[in-house]
Amino acid sequence: MDLELSNDQELLRDTTARFIESVCPLTAVRELGGSKSPEGADYRRQAAELGWFALLVPEELGGGTVSGNGVADAAIVAEERGRGLQPGAFVASNSVALGLALEGSDEQRKVLTEIAAGEATATWALASADGDWSPGAGITATVSGAGFVVSGASGFVQDADLADWLLVTAAGDDGLSQFLVAQGTPGVGITVLEGLDITRRFSEVRFDDVEVPASALVGTAGGAAGTVERQLQVALALTVAEMVGAMDRDFEVALDYAKARTAFGRPIGSFQAIKHLLADTSLALEMSKSMAIAAAKAVGEGKDDATEVASMAKAFVSDSAIDLAQNCFQVFGGIGYTWEHDQHLYLRRLTTDAALYGDAAWHRERVWEFYGL
Amino acid sequence: MSEVDVQESVEDFRARAREWLAENVPKRGSAEARPRGAEGGRLMGGSRELQRALYDAGFIGITVSKDFGGAGLTREHEQAFREESAPYGYLPGPNMACAGPMLTHASDEFNREHMPKILSGEHTVVQFFSEPGAGSDLAGVRTRAERDGERWILNGAKIWSTGAAHATHGMCLARTDWDVPKHRGLTWFYVPCDARGVTVQPIKEISGGQDFCQEFFDDVELADVDVIGDVNDGWTVTQTMLVYERGAAPGGGGGIAMMMRPAKRRLAPDLVALAEKSGRTQDPQVRQQIARAHINDFARGQLGRRVGQLIAKGVANPAGIASYGKLASGMLDPIRARIGLEVGRTSALLWESGDVDAQSASLNYLNGRIMSIAGGTNEIQRNGIGERVLGLPREPSFDSDKPFRQVVADSENWTGKVG
Numbered sequence: 092m093d094l095e096l097s098n099d100q101e102l103l104r105d106t107t108a109r110f111i112e113s114v115c116p117l118t119a120v121r122e123l124g125g126s127k128s129p130e131g132a133d134y135r136r137q138a139a140e141l142g143w144f145a146l147l148v149p150e151e152l153g154g155g156t157v158s159g160n161g162v163a164d165a166a167i168v169a170e171e172r173g174r175g176l177q178p179g180a181f182v183a184s185n186s187v188a189l190g191l192a193l194e195g196s197d198e199q200r201k202v203l204t205e206i207a208a209g210e211a212t213a214t215w216a217l218a219s220a221d222g223d224w225s226p227g228a229g230i231t232a233t234v235s236g237a238g239f240v241v242s243g244a245s246g247f248v249q250d251a252d253l254a255d256w257l258l259v260t261a262a263g264d265d266g267l268s269q270f271l272v273a274q275g276t277p278g279v280g281i282t283v284l285e286g287l288d289i290t291r292r293f294s295e296v297r298f299d300d301v302e303v304p305a306s307a308l309v310g311t312a313g314g315a316a317g318t319v320e321r322q323l324q325v326a327l328a329l330t331v332a333e334m335v336g337a338m339d340r341d342f343e344v345a346l347d348y349a350k351a352r353t354a355f356g357r358p359i360g361s362f363q364a365i366k367h368l369l370a371d372t373s374l375a376l377e378m379s380k381s382m383a384i385a386a387a388k389a390v391g392e393g394k395d396d397a398t399e400v401a402s403m404a405k406a407f408v409s410d411s412a413i414d415l416a417q418n419c420f421q422v423f424g425g426i427g428y429t430w431e432h433d434q435h436l437y438l439r440r441l442t443t444d445a446a447l448y449g450d451a452a453w454h455r456e457r458v459w460e461f462y463g464l
Numbered sequence: 465m466s467e468v469d470v471q472e473s474v475e476d477f478r479a480r481a482r483e484w485l486a487e488n489v490p491k492r493g494s495a496e497a498r499p500r501g502a503e504g505g506r507l508m509g510g511s512r513e514l515q516r517a518l519y520d521a522g523f524i525g526i527t528v529s530k531d532f533g534g535a536g537l538t539r540e541h542e543q544a545f546r547e548e549s550a551p552y553g554y555l556p557g558p559n560m561a562c563a564g565p566m567l568t569h570a571s572d573e574f575n576r577e578h579m580p581k582i583l584s585g586e587h588t589v590v591q592f593f594s595e596p597g598a599g600s601d602l603a604g605v606r607t608r609a610e611r612d613g614e615r616w617i618l619n620g621a622k623i624w625s626t627g628a629a630h631a632t633h634g635m636c637l638a639r640t641d642w643d644v645p646k647h648r649g650l651t652w653f654y655v656p657c658d659a660r661g662v663t664v665q666p667i668k669e670i671s672g673g674q675d676f677c678q679e680f681f682d683d684v685e686l687a688d689v690d691v692i693g694d695v696n697d698g699w700t701v702t703q704t705m706l707v708y709e710r711g712a713a714p715g716g717g718g719g720i721a722m723m724m725r726p727a728k729r730r731l732a733p734d735l736v737a738l739a740e741k742s743g744r745t746q747d748p749q750v751r752q753q754i755a756r757a758h759i760n761d762f763a764r765g766q767l768g769r770r771v772g773q774l775i776a777k778g779v780a781n782p783a784g785i786a787s788y789g790k791l792a793s794g795m796l797d798p799i800r801a802r803i804g805l806e807v808g809r810t811s812a813l814l815w816e817s818g819d820v821d822a823q824s825a826s827l828n829y830l831n832g833r834i835m836s837i838a839g840g841t842n843e844i845q846r847n848g849i850g851e852r853v854l855g856l857p858r859e860p861s862f863d864s865d866k867p868f869r870q871v872v873a874d875s876e877n878w879t880g881k882v883g
Contacts, residue, residue, distance in 0.1 A: 094770070094773045094774065094777065095773065346854055346856075349856060350855070350856060350857065357857070357860070358856075358857045360850075360856035360857055361856065361857040361858060361859060361860075362859075363846075363847070363859060366846065366847065366850035366851070366856050366859075367846040367847075367850065369850060369854060369856065370791070370845070370846035370847075370849040370850045371791075371795070371846065373849060373853070373854060374788055374791050374792060374795075377770060377771075377788055378763045378764075378766070378767045378792065380770065381763065381766035381767050381769060381770040382762075382763055382766055384766070384770075385762075385766050399729075400762075403758075403759045403762050403763070406755070406756075406759050407760075407763050452752060455751070455752050455755035455756060455759065456748075456751060458731065458755045458759065459755060462730075462731045464731060464745065
């Protein structure tokens with residue numbers, strides 16, 4: 092995707108691609124079907140060795156970047172993950188890592204070290220149960236004695252049942268707060284849901300007046316808005332990178348098919364009806380790539396307009412991804428409707444990605460808010 | 465590289481350019497800066513005096529050999545000048561869509577004679593390329609040049625020549641052999657606009673403007689020295705021209721990649737102004753539409769960067785890659801223009817007599833399909849991307865193998881039978 096990678100970044104991409112191909116190719120993703128513990132500890136530890144969970148973690152905690160821009164580095168991993176429709180809460184894990192790196196207590200920074208090493212996993216409860224991604228939309232926190240009571244429900248929490256730690260973003264009277272909550276905390280109810288996307292698994296997490304100690308608070312009570320925003324930016328930059336990887340692969344396969352499949356005595360790709368559809372689709376793909384690069388750059392370098400660029404990228408790529416998956420489906424024709432063909436996996440994944448961390452319409456509205464209009 | 469005299473270093477050249485520009489050219493947006501139309505202004509040299517001054521100072525034709533009136537310097541010098549001149553917006557200069565192919569294909573004799581005048585602005589050249597019956601099908605031109613002893617006699621008509629009313633010369637594509645396939649019987653000529661038999665007429669466009677012309681050639685006499693490239697090899701020259709047109713040539717900066725962007729981004733100011741006028745900045749649908757246009761604008765800028773990077777990397781088919789930028793404009797301009805009308809509602813459709821500002825949304829709407837038609841339609845860009853970038857098989861051809869004379873006859877008696 093990015094045309095100006097350093098040698099080290101190229102190496103990161105190559106090793107990531109080789110790892111995915113050998114350990115979790117699409118045939119394996121299919122078997123998982125999102126139904127059981129997908130990757131397992133081996134997969135996670137090997138991925139951690141490649142640096143997947145450490146790119147946004149400070150060096151003294153076992154992390155480090157490849158290029159100096161950890162978000163751009165993570166976007167390289169994300170793109171390869173997207174190509175291979177990899178399971179696992181890579182995006183959420185890295186967003187949590189950023190939050191803990193910025194605001195975590197000493198205890199929480201120990202958790203961060205474990206996350207970076209692949210010894211512990213974390214995911215993020217941000218959206219409300221009905222899919223509102225405005226931070227704090229579904230969960231509230233109130234002060235109670237020395238600690239807090241967390242109530243409400245969160246949707247789209249990836250691998251919530253497998254994660255050792257949940258980062259919960261909650262609204263309170265003073266503003267947003269975040270809590271790092273351990274798996275198994277009483278009152279936390281996790282329901283694994285089935286859904287359109289069968290390459291990953293999402294849960295609804297309910298917080299039934301969960302009592303959490305003050306030590307679970309990440310940063311200050313009511314003061315998390317800035318950190319949440321930065322976590323969201325990272326989630327957006329990495330999500331669009333995963334999407335662009337998946338789009339690139341889906342398009343590649345459709346293009347090969349258009350050259351190989353014949354009808355009416357010709358390869359179907361020689362018909363302008365198909366050729367022009369693919370040309371338009373490849374334009375959307377190239378534009379999406381350039382948007383993903385812009386987002387990783389703006390977010391990773393902490394630019395003033397990172398909020399806007401990340402939202403613009405998510406809005407643009409979300410619309411383009413669904414168009415692309417639909418257009419590829421059309422090129423494949425009937426075979427794209429068969430379970431054995433991979434097309435539907437891409438359609439399912441990309442359509443779900445379009446909703447994750449806010450859909451296109453939500454991000455277009457965020458652009459107005461960025462300008463204070 | 466075999467030149468004996470010592471070349472000015474890039475650093476010295478850059479410093480000299482910076483100083484010269486500061487002294488001689490008003491910065492873009494300053495009070496003295498004269499308005500220059502984005503494209504027409506550049507092609508026609510918004511100010512001929514400034515072009516002459518730039519040329520005399522050695523800032524036009526930087527990489528052109530001294531033999532042809534250029535400065536004989538390197539791409540690095542040219543890049544340095546581009547960087548230094550960026551704050552000044554578009555500067556007047558020769559029409560590279562013509563000068564580029566001339567430098568590549570015309571004879572030394574031709575370039576020695578004409579290039580210094582073209583670079584300095586003494587000659588202003590436009591393309592005599594499209595015809596009433598040949599737009600996207602560029603190789604289908606029917607303007608003819610026939611051999612008559614030592615002369616060529618030109619007859620026919622051209623259209624959509626940008627700014628031809630102010631040009632001194634046209635670079636004209638004519639058919640010189642009707643008994644070979646269409647791409648093989650074409651030749652380019654250098655035609656003085658004041659030659660006997662040349663008539664240049666402005667066209668009135670739907671916007672009310674007159675930026676384009678049509679030309680008629682009635683037994684115009686030309687000489688061998690007026691031929692650009694080899695006789696009957698005009699298609700090779702055309703390929704080079706298309707690369708320059710799309711900004712994909714070396715030193716072209718990747719076309720739209722070089723498009724000027726404001727330093728501080730604003731939310732589609734023209735559309736927000738229309739929404740304010742119609743009192744609908746809080747209407748969710750209006751907000752969605754405007755944000756969509758704004759994001760598309762940004763995405764086009766990012767695509768331009770990407771296309772520029774790809775071309776700089778030396779991809780196999782720069783013209784095909786450059787088609788992405790053209791297609792993006794061709795697809796998104798009409799959408800954006802339509803959003804303007806929807807957002808502005810009445811104020812975009814009706815105005816008090818003489819209120820020029822109020823007309824802009826309607827004017828943009830009328831001009832919204834320029835990029836989807838001019839210089840190769842969206843469909844042509846899609847073929848280019850599909851076949852040259854994506855490697856899809858070509859359409860069956862009905863006109864590439866038989867004599868052009870036969871092509872014309874068959875197309876007029878179309879049966880739908882192949883072969």
